Each structure stands twice: as C-alpha cells, then as structure tokens.
Amino acid sequence: MKVIKFGGSSLATGAQLEKVSRIIQADAQRRVIVVSAPGKRHAGDTKVTDLLKELADAVLSRQDPLPLIDVILARYSEIQTHFALAEDVVAKLRAHLISLTQQTYSSAAYLRDAFMAQGEHMNAQLVAAVLKAQGLPACFVSPQTLGIVLAGQPGHVQVDPQTYRNLAQFTFPDADIVVPGFYAFDAQQRIVTFPRGGSDITGSILARGLHADLYENFTDVSWVYAADPHLVKGPRAINTVTYREMRELAYAGFSVFNDEALIPVIEANICVNIKNTNDPTAPGTLISPTKNVKHHHHITGVAAKKDFTALYLHRYLINAQVGFTLKLLQILSNYGVPYEHMPSGIDDLTVIIDKHELTAAKQQAITEEVQAQIQPDTLECLDDLAIVMVVGEGLYASIDLVPRIMVALADAGVTPAVINQGASRISLMLAVPNAQAQAAVQAIYGLSSNHHA
Template sequence: MKVVKFGGSSLANGPQVAKAVEIMRADPRRRVMVVSAPGKRFGGDAKVTDLLGELAAAILAGLDTASLLGQILGRYRSIADYFDLAGETIADHFRTHLRTLQESDYPNSEYLLAAFLAQGEWMNAHLIAAVLQHEGLPARWVSPQDLGMVVAGPPRLAQLLPDSYDRLANFSLPADEILVVPGFFAYDAQGHIATFARGGSDITGSILARGLHADLYENFTDVSAIYAADPQIIAHPRAINTLTYREMRELSCAGFSVFNDEAIVPAIQGDVRINVKNTNDPEAPGTLIAPTKEVNHHHLITGIAASNGHIALYIHRYLLNREVRFPLQILQVLAKYHVSYEQMPAGVDDLTIIFSQKQVIPAVQTAMTREIRAAVQPDVLRWIPNLAMVVVVGEGLAHRTDLVAQILTQLATVEIAPVIISQGAARINLTMGVDTTQAAAAIQALYALSAEDYNNAQ
C-alpha cells in the first residue's frame, strides 16, 4: 500500500488536478491521497493558504472580506468547472462553511488564524474526492479526526500525540476506496484545529505512511528529483537518485525546500521509504530516501545547501570552560524569550550561538543582551549578523580524511573564509557560516568540488 501526497503546485488548477487523478488511477496500490491547498498557478500568483491568512487577518481587524473570499472561492470553482462539476454549488457550500468558521468561538486569535489557514486543505480534499468520484474512481473524504490523529502544542506549530499511531494502526483501510485526507492540520483534544509547521502536508503524509504501515510514501511535487544544489544557483545540477534519511534531514534543515525537514521523522520511525516524484513527469524515477544500510553512495558529497537569515551571538570569557553553570545560565535566558538555537560551537574561552534571525527581533536581541551580560558578565559579547549557513552533506564525509581540507581549500580559491565551522561526531555534514553576500559563490565553488568527486566515482 502507498500513501501519496500532492503538493500545492500539483493541485493548483484543473489541468494539474487531472494529472494527479491519472497518477492515482495508474497504480491501485495508491490507497491514501494527502492533498495540499492549491498553490501558485503562475509567477506572481497567490497560494490559497496565503489568501486564507489574509482573510483571517481581515476578519480579526473587522475589515470587509468580500474580495478575498471571492478570490479564494474562485480557485475552487475553476477547478470544479474544469471537470464539469457544479462549481457554483461547491463554492456556495464552501462559503457557508467559512462563514460558520468565522462565527465559531476560539481561545484566542492564533486559534482562529490556524483554523482559517487549514481550510485550503479542508476544501481541497472535499473537492478532490468529488473529482475522483466524477472520474470513475471510488474515493472518500476522510478527516484527520476520523483517522484518530490528535495533536498538542501551539495552534500553528502542532505536534502529533504518540497514541495517535495506535489509533491509526487500528483504522480499517477499505480495500476498494481511495481515502482523500487534507494535509497540514489536525485537531487537539479540545476539538480545536491546529496546523503543523509550514509545509505540513508533508508531515501529514509521513504520519499516515507510518501509522497505516505503508510500503512507500510517494511525495509528488513540481521537480523530477532532489538536486545536489539549488537550481537557481547552479545551472542543471546533478539529480540525487538515492539519499539516506540522515542526509535528507540535514539538507532539509539547511535550506532544501523540496521536503519538509520535520516530515521525515515519522518515516524514519516507521522505516517507510520516501519517493519524491514529479507530478508533471510521473514516470521519472525521482529520488528515493531510504535507511543508510540501503544506500550505497559511490560519491562522497551528496548535496550542498545554504540558508540565509541567521545571526550569531559570540561570547568570550576567560576560564569559561571551568564554570559548569555558564551554559545553563545562557540557556535560561533563551528559554525566557522562547528562542531556540540552531548550533552552539565552543572553544576553551568562548561560545558562539547561532539563531534564525526571525527569532531574534531587535527588541528580543536587546533584552537578551542585557540579561546575558548580567548573568555571566562576559569579557566580550557581540552579535554577528547577516550570516548564511552553508552545509556540505554526505555519508561519505566520514570516509575521506582529506575531504574537509579540500572543502576549505576550495572556498579559499574564491577568497571565502568561514566565520564559523562546525562538524558533529556523526561526520555526515560540515557547516560553515559565511556572510550572506558570499553564499552563492560558496555554493558554486563547492558544487564544482562535488561534481569532480562524482565524476571520479563513476
């Protein structure tokens, strides 16, 4: 049995939905279909989820919502009309549903926002189920509640409760129907809608693949493979045929947007292989993500990624390494301001903490600086802004003693000296902090090295 997820670009309009229908028709093992909200149809277009966010904001501000509502419902009407379904009737049903949602009670505005953000998937799952039935495929809309999914945590950063997997395992999967499940959201114990992290339909698909014991999780998007580098920086980069769970997680966290970094965890826990494929070229093999023991790389560098928008806090104090409470005091300040760190490389007398810039807004930065100074009285405390974290990923990094030297030498050829260098004991990645303006040049230089490595391995 396969769980299949289609992203927003795969369901953006009628012709794209028709491709998804034929993909489901082509393989009877595709029994569960997880759908995203309709994405962009063309450059400059809006995603339905973004329009729903604007709609929620307008409701909270007491503004007129007629125009936004018309845009949103128009997207679904046009898809329904493409299949000669009653587009106006469907749009009226969705309008009534959104009005009921608006009149409901919420604990606070974050819950209202989460509820509206989830409706892109809710409405699309209903519509896609109707389309599949119209096209002769037995299909049924199923809610996350019906499947036994229960979440906890913040309303826009939900986490699945572990006992949900017991309920999923006991769910009776019909032999003659395709289940159409809205991605991105579930319900908490109080019955409130909560969404996963952005890109959360990947998470829903992975949860269902694990919970329903799927043989394969197919993730359909708008690219034919995961590539060794960003195609916007490297022209025609090498496609990655196979990569390990660990490599995918490292690359996703480092900036690869093809697959949500959080989504891979349920697949790992359930030992479910993931196949990233292209809705527009479904016969292409795509990229298979599998356990390390099943992936036999001949090359050393699997992929290179960079993520901008980082800031680092540098703290220096003599004899820092002898003070057992020093890290705890700093972490307590971070916890107070709900700021999580990404990495924390250290020396004998210094500590560097890397954050996403989004978390450290100016007011938070000022407050944290004041409290850290008071708590640990550093000799030096300074912020390093405008950082890009460049990450070289590959299981092969542990197998060549000179590879790190080659990577740093390659950066030196383009006059880039990393501000930060970090590698964990797993030796699956090497992370380097560079100025944001140098990120593209670093990727280009390192891709040249990885291409040489790949060609030598063939």
C-alpha cells in the same frame, strides 16, 4: 499500500488535477491521498494559504471578509468548472468559510491556524468530488476522523502518541481516502497547523500509522538535486539519499521535502520516493535507511539557508565553569527562542539562531540578560549570516576533503565566520555572510563535481 501526497503546484489547476487523477489510477496500491492547498498557477500568482492568512488578518481587524472569500473560492470554482461537477461543492465550501468568520477562538494564533488550514481542508473535499465524478472510488476523510492529535501551541506542535493508537484502529472504507494535509486537531478540538510545507508531515504520519509500504511525495521536480538549480547550473540528480542526509539538506534549504516530515517514516523504516507530477514515470529520488544507499560521491549535496544571527560570547575559563551553557540556554528558553548550532572553545561559545525567531526587541532583551547574568568579557551579535551545509555519509571517508573545501572557499573569496562538524561526520556546517551564500555553494559544488568528492 502506498500513501501518496501531492503538493500545491500539482493541484493548482484543473489541468494539473487531471494528471493527479491519472497517477492515482495507474497504481491500485495508492489508497491514501494527501493533498496540499492549491499553489501558484504562474509566477505572479498568490498561494491560497497566503490568501487565507490575509483573510484571518481581515477577520481579526474586523474588516469585511466577503471580498477575500470570493477571491479564495474563485480558485476552487475554476477547478469545479474545469471538471463540470454536477454537485456544487464550492457552495458548501463558501458556507463553511463564512461560518468560520462568525466563530470565536481562544486566541488570535488559534484563529490564524483555523483559517490557514482551510486551503487543504477545502481542497481535499474538492479533489474527492473530482475523483468520484471520474468514476474512482474516493471519499474525503478528515484528520479528526483518522484520529490525528497534535500537542503544543500554534507554531510549535508535535504529534501526540495517541495518534498512532488511533490510526491502528482505522478501518478503510471501500474507497481511496483523500486527506487534507498541514493541519489536525489538539486535545481540546482546536485546529492547529504544522509549519509551512506541513502536508509532507501529514503524509509521513499516515504512512507510519497505517503501515504503508511506501510514501510517494509528488512535487514539481523529478529528483532531489545535489544543489539548488537556482544557485548552480545543471546540478546532478541524487538517485538515493539516506534519512540523515535528507534531514540535513531539507533543514538547510532543500524545500522539496519538509525536514520534520522524515521523523515518522524513520521510526517506521518506510522509504520515501520524491516524484514529479509532470513526469510520473521518472524514478525520482528514494529516501532510505543508510544500509540501503550506496553513494558515488563523498558529498551528497550542498545547501544554503539565509538569515541567521550568531550570538558570540568570550570569557576566560568557560570550560571550567559548571552550568555556564545551562544558564545561557535557560535565558533563550525564557524568551521561547530555540537555537540551531552551538560550536564552542575553551573560552568562547557561539549560539546560532534563526532570525525569524527574534524580534529586535527580543534580541536586545536577551543580550542585556546575558550580559547581566553571565557577564562575558565579550558579547557580540553577528547578523545576516547564512548557514551552508555540506552533507554526505561519505564525508568521513576522505581525510583531505574538509581542507579542500576550505581552499575552494578561499579561492572564491568566501570567509566562514563559524565552522562546525559533529561526531557523526555526515555534515559540515559553515556560517558565511548572506551575500556570500551563493558563491559558497557554487565553490563547494564545483569541488564535488570536478573531483568526484
């Protein structure tokens, strides 16, 4: 059995949904179909999820929600009309969406999650109706029916272990099941969502919980590339990549797959095949356990992600002070701020934080508290940094590779502010100014391309 997930671009129009239908019919093993909300139809379009966020804000500010509801449902009406469905699915979706505007929620955050989940919820019902109208045995099944339970708060949720016990008890109907991605329910039956791109996570949870043989993730590219095609012209395709490599690359900006989505399939040792809805016969990129992957390059990929802040502390004899790092991390924890990297020396420490986790007021409060409690000799905030990740299981195999990377960056006029490599040696993290991120990626990719690194 295969779990198959389709992204928003694959479901944006009726013509795209025709391709989805043919892909499902081409393989009887594709029994579980996870869908995203409709994506952009063209460059200037707006994603349905973004429209739903606007709707949530309108409800919170007590504005008339009906004009936005009409705009949102027009996207689904186009698809319904394209397939000339006998059943008026959109009328039911309208009634459902209006009812949500009349409910009460425990907080504004839960209201936003409830509304932003509706893109996938409504699309799964529409896709199931389309497939059924085409003679395919298909039915809508909600995350609640499957028993997917999430723990945590909006914006920070995790899968409750009870989910896998529930999925083990699920009995397939005599039909393929169409499941909305991106959201599920918590123990109090409140809707909560994963991070954006979270439909990948839903597919991964179902692949593990339903013991799939393969998880196929259909998007709008035929492969994962060794660098972002927007940054590097004609980058090479990656045929196979390890779980660890894909996690590092996805974290650092490879948007083709959500980095959190790999955890369930790693735990179940299930391979993920990234494929293209517009070119479904292309083999795509296979994400596999390390033992199954043989690389021809020491550098598998290089990625960049912008907008980080580095909190730099200097104080003599940090290495001799028991609990120094604990005090710093406790301050960050008190403000609900996670950190990304923490390279250090005997007298200094750098904490790299995603700027989206910080407001100006929060950053000021943290620095003041660090100054008061830890009393560093030097405390600086280095803003507008990009994280560049050089990733490859073979990085350790070439003893001169890191020096060559540094030379390539110097030749390109790029000066890293921070350099960090863990003991696993499958990735090298470089923090560079945002403005130098593209030059850094191009320099490192050129090194790996020209010298077979």
